[in-house]
């Protein structure tokens with residue numbers, strides 16, 4: 004029995020009663036995959052524990068106490084449990100629905116209230132001025148085409164924290180001769196709402212969805228690309244679930260899905276990263292891109308286009324990949340737990356003897372780089388896939404000057 | 405012996421433990437206690453499915469070193485506080501349920517590999533490393549523990565040892581007691597006992613075997629050294645369909661008499677054969693399938709395959725090729741996921757895991773099946789661990805009884821008649837799942853009056869204040885409140 008997840012009908016906790024009940028009685032078949040359990044080693048901080056807490060709440064045996072809220076918000080919603088679940092229970096989604104109740108009962112943790120406040124105030128999760136969303140991207144802006152049919156939806160983390168990913172993306176798109184535009188006008192893109200959906204703030208997320216859908220509709224594009232898997236998932240999957248879908252003619256792609264259609268054209272434009280030796284690259288599957296959108300092959304194919312690249316896999320990869328630690332608002336709510344999860348993944352990357360740790364998500368990059376530099380050592384070159392591709396572009400194909 | 409009790413000052417003890425272990429490693433939160441009030445004992449899950457709240461510890465602690473475990477034990481001994489060791493909490497007999505409250509000592513933060521000795525082919529680990537975590541550690545290095553119980557995801561090494569568990573490849577690799585070469589145990593007084601990690605010794609009785617299977621009543625296992633093996637070079641699957649159980653068992657006997665030890669050897673009764681063959685074949689009435697996996701060096705795999713195929717064919721079986729066995733191996737965990745079928749309201753299910761010599765094995769099977777089915781539930785069974793002298797039976801039962809009280813009455817009735825039949829047929833009442841609360845009352849029957857008195861005397865000697873896992877194995881039972889539905 005799979006979880007009923009109908010895109011048209013927004014669901015409630017009680018719609019999933021049978022699933023949360025069964026998970027609460029499970030013989031712990033997925034607990035070993037839960038990164039938060041593997042750090043806390045507590046049976047309450049595990050998929051099964053969270054399902055039991057939800058059942059106790061539903062059955063009015065226990066209120067949403069401080070500890071209950073903590074256990075629910077300690078989940079980083081990475082979805083690893085789903086990969087180990089034969090009946091494919093959508094427990095992370097049920098946890099999101101439980102968090103909605105927490106928010107309704109005004110019990111949401113401080114860290115998530117900050118996100119909600121920031122977004123309501125300045126349309127981005129960081130609380131930065133909205134009118135500076137594209138300030139860091141002025142170089143890339145010069146290469147945009149006003150009426151292009153492709154819109155590059157940038158997202159908060161790329162815009163405010165990792166603009167280099169957007170610049171690299173512009174280089175790749177320009178090298179391929181693809182015209183694109185940003186949604187940078189006054190009533191353009193705002194936060195996609197993903198962090199709010201994940202944290203239980205559905206009402207705020209709906210407002211954002213409405214603004215983004217309007218901006219995209221007005222721009223008259225047919226394709227939206229994004230370098231952030233969380234944004235891609237929100238626009239493509241969450242908005243219809245919230246009842247605010249994009250116009251039918253608009254298709255949303257993560258950049259790796261989009262570029263994989265241009266492999267033949269891209270390959271001859273790429274140089275080896277190191278003239279003399281092969282470059283080993285370990286690819287980290289972002290949770291939203293892999294388990295949620297099912298994109299595993301495309302980024303690997305793109306990386307293999309780089310001459311001299313050698314792809315090394317994590318022992319836990321693709322469907323079974325471990326989270327970077329940045330999911331589910333965890334860095335805001337339980338920073339130490341998030342950091343421990345990141346450290347584990349970094350240690351696993353190092354054990355693969357790689358030069359480059361590459362992801363396809365600005366949040367993964369952020370958590371990997373911040374944790375590595377906090378440790379004071381720069382062992383791994385941590386890059387977004389778009390940066391690696393841009394580095395590999397032959398000078399004459401680069402149109403960034 | 406009823407000295408440990410729940411009447412302790414939880415707040416004071418909590419504060420002291422927080423000083424020793426850190427705040428994050430001690431919890432008295434209601435939801436945490438409820439999450440620790442269950443293992444994978446089906447009766448407890450049936451009751452939890454109705455949100456029956458029971459068996460909660462007063463505190464949960466996560467020690468990270470053996471010294472911390474010793475401090476906890478000394479404090480508990482001084483203050484007469486029950487301690488419940490917890491590893492994976494994937495036991496199926498109620499072994500980690502806090503019958504009289506107390507402190508659940510979750511060992512999962514002691515999860516390090518302390519030493520991997522490639523010369524001796526041994527690995528030394530802490531008790532909280534999950535089966536899967538250890539297997540992944542070894543596999544990357546080209547080795548395996550060979551211990552593959554179906555609880556490899558949910559259970560940890562301490563629990564494997566404490567319950568005398570058996571993996572599905574046990575005929576080749578042995579059971580946990582064959583694998584462990586050395587143990588470290590914190591005794592109920594807080595003292596440390598270490599047995600030398602050596603291949604064998606004749607310096608008196610083997611002390612480590614006293615703790616293997618003691619289910620946390622004699623001591624807390626804090627370190628284990630185990631044998632490992634290089635990953636097998638080759639693997640091959642085979643399945644044979646026998647006209648009946650007798651011919652299947654006869655083939656298995658022949659296999660062992662020819663000194664052959666295939667890694668996997670599972671014989672299914674007619675009911676489970678229908679289930680296992682599913683999409684492969686519709687078997688004739690009474691037919692029993694034997695699933696095999698050969699896993700060794702290439703020449704040995706070829707030899708096992710040739711000789712066993714010959715034995716099976718001579719015993720009147722049909723060669724079904726590798727399909728059913730391979731399919732089982734690749735989907736072997738399916739049965740263990742929760743489903744509305746067995747966990748729906750009004751349902752009851754569990755497994756009786758017994759063993760007997762070949763002289764009694766088939767007789768025991770029929771006696772148990774008859775007795776259990778007479779209660780109105782359905783059964784299907786397999787024989788999944790064999791020895792030259794006999795094997796186990798894994799009797800799965802499932803039924804519907806409607807009202808909650810009726811479910812529990814029926815559940816207890818099935819166990820009563822099933823174990824009585826096994827006992828009368830000369831079998832042991834558990835091959836691998838252990839005792840916990842579920843079979844506690846059967847301990848005097850299994851061991852006889854003198855045997856059980858000896859086990860109790862050992863308990864009194866080691867744990868005069870009865871602090872360690874009171875009530876489990878039927879030892880130190882006095883303070884146990886008889887919980888409704890529990891045996």
Ligand SMILES: Cc1cc2nc3c(=O)[nH]c(=O)nc-3n(C[C@H](O)[C@H](O)[C@H](O)COP(=O)(O)OP(=O)(O)OC[C@H]3O[C@@H](n4cnc5c(N)ncnc54)[C@H](O)[C@@H]3O)c2cc1C
Pocket residue numbers: 030443444488489490491492493494495496498499500511531552553554555556558559560561562563564565566567568569570571572618619620621623624625626740836837838840873876
């Ligand atoms: C899905 C599933 C499949 C299973 N398949 C098998 C199988 O194939 N073979 C098999 O043998 N069993 C099987 N079992 C039963 C179970 O997994 C075993 O009994 C297992 O050994 C229990 O280990 P655990 O870590 O979960 O122990 P727990 O449940 O944590 O503890 C079990 C008992 O051991 C005690 N204990 C735990 N750790 C320690 C320690 N460090 N020191 C002292 N005492 C301790 C506890 O107090 C308790 O009494 C299965 C169970 C499940 C849920």
Ligand code: SF4
Pocket residue numbers: 025026027029030031032033034050051054084085087088089090091092093094741742
């Ligand atoms: S998600 Fe699947 S494996 Fe995990 S607790 Fe639920 S039923 Fe068990």
